[in-house]
Amino acid sequence: MNGPRPSAVPILRLGDVLVTGLLNELDDTSALAFTDELTERIAAEGARGVLIDISRLEIIDSFVARTLTELTTMARLLGARVLVAGMRPAVAITLVELGLELKGVETALNAEQGMSALGWSQVHQPPGGVPYDALR
Amino acid sequence: MTLYDEEFSARRRLTLRGHASAPGGTRTAQPVHATHAVRSEQDLLSVRHAVRAATVEAGFALVDQTRIVTAASELARNAYVHGGGGSLTIEVLGHGPRRGVRLTVRDQGPGIPDVDKALTDGWTTGSGLGHGLGGARRLMHEFTIDTAVDRGTTVTAIRWNDR
Ligand SMILES: Nc1ncnc2c1ncn2[C@@H]1O[C@H](COP(=O)(O)OP(=O)(O)OP(=O)(O)O)[C@@H](O)[C@H]1O
Ligand SMILES: [Mg+2]
Numbered sequence: 001m002n003g004p005r006p007s008a009v010p011i012l013r014l015g016d017v018l019v020t021g022l023l024n025e026l027d028d029t030s031a032l033a034f035t036d037e038l039t040e041r042i043a044a045e046g047a048r049g050v051l052i053d054i055s056r057l058e059i060i061d062s063f064v065a066r067t068l069t070e071l072t073t074m075a076r077l078l079g080a081r082v083l084v085a086g087m088r089p090a091v092a093i094t095l096v097e098l099g100l101e102l103k104g105v106e107t108a109l110n111a112e113q114g115m116s117a118l119g120w121s122q123v124h125q126p127p128g129g130v131p132y133d134a135l136r
Numbered sequence: 137m138t139l140y141d142e143e144f145s146a147r148r149r150l151t152l153r154g155h156a157s158a159p160g161g162t163r164t165a166q167p168v169h170a171t172h173a174v175r176s177e178q179d180l181l182s183v184r185h186a187v188r189a190a191t192v193e194a195g196f197a198l199v200d201q202t203r204i205v206t207a208a209s210e211l212a213r214n215a216y217v218h219g220g221g222g223s224l225t226i227e228v229l230g231h232g233p234r235r236g237v238r239l240t241v242r243d244q245g246p247g248i249p250d251v252d253k254a255l256t257d258g259w260t261t262g263s264g265l266g267h268g269l270g271g272a273r274r275l276m277h278e279f280t281i282d283t284a285v286d287r288g289t290t291v292t293a294i295r296w297n298d299r
Contacts, residue, residue: 024181028180029177058205059202059206061213061268062267063209063264088202090199090202091202093203094202094203094206097271097274098210098267098271098274099270100267
């Protein structure tokens with residue numbers, strides 16, 4: 001169609017947590033396909049947690065914000081908890097000014113803290129620690 | 137329609153005239169002034185790159201770059217989704233330390249019958265969050281909507297580096 005399709009976003013599985021990330025070059029169609037795929041994987045694999053690393057996203061506009069919010073809601077309906085990790089500070093500032101708070105979306109400062117909040121403790125921290133909210 | 141204050145018009149004339157030989161012996165880098173099509177999802181991505189490059193050229197810091205690229209993304213998406221496609225023109229304004237970026241997003245779509253409503257957060261005629269237009273206005277310093285039903289919409293938005 002219009003240039004090369006971005007390759008599908010990889011979704012890895014670590015125990016009962018699915019780990020994935022969003023890239024800048026995701027077009028709308030791919031973003032919707034990603035939502036579908038992730039939702040199917042949550043159901044098929046009985047995932048209890050989903051970590052979405054967004055540290056590579058240079059901007060979040062209202063479309064991406066909506067994608068993240070909808071994903072979180074769908075995952076919750078399927079019994080999984082979503083953690084969005086690694087938002088860049090400039091993105092957080094801009095989101096607030098846009099008036100998009102990603103209501104209901106849990107956040108973590110980085111992927112490691114997100115994983116630990118999802119109970120995936122590799123280090124000494126206790127599982128289920130309070131997630132750091134990068135927006136506040 | 138009054139788009140610009142006087143100070144700004146003066147500066148704009150200067151900018152336009154000053155293209156070939158910017159005062160102060162600046163490098164020969166071409167001033168950014170380019171129009172990009174907004175007719176596909178891929179265009180929505182390329183437009184962001186072009187706007188980012190202009191903000192860098194104009195010397196904006198990272199947070200301001202992010203604000204301007206995000207506003208451009210919202211306006212381009214509106215032209216694509218609601219306006220049936222259009223174009224985005226990027227201009228770097230001013231010279232010396234005071235610089236700005238102007239985005240002009242045009243479409244020949246259905247127009248916006250009630251601009252005040254459209255600017256209200258949460259108001260949408262589609263499936264969006266209804267934050268794009270009002271949000272883009274908050275992210276920029278100057279913001280003008282020129283729209284006519286069945287004729288199309290032109291949104292002009294500027295952010296300066298010194299406010
Ligand atoms: N270029 C345009 N042409 C026609 N109508 C428009 C245009 N831009 C905005 N609108 C109207 O204004 C409304 C609000 O726009 P806004 O960008 O705030 O929200 P949205 O596009 O519906 O959702 P989102 O939050 O995803 O941007 C739109 O739903 C649409 O009805
Ligand atoms: Mg919009």
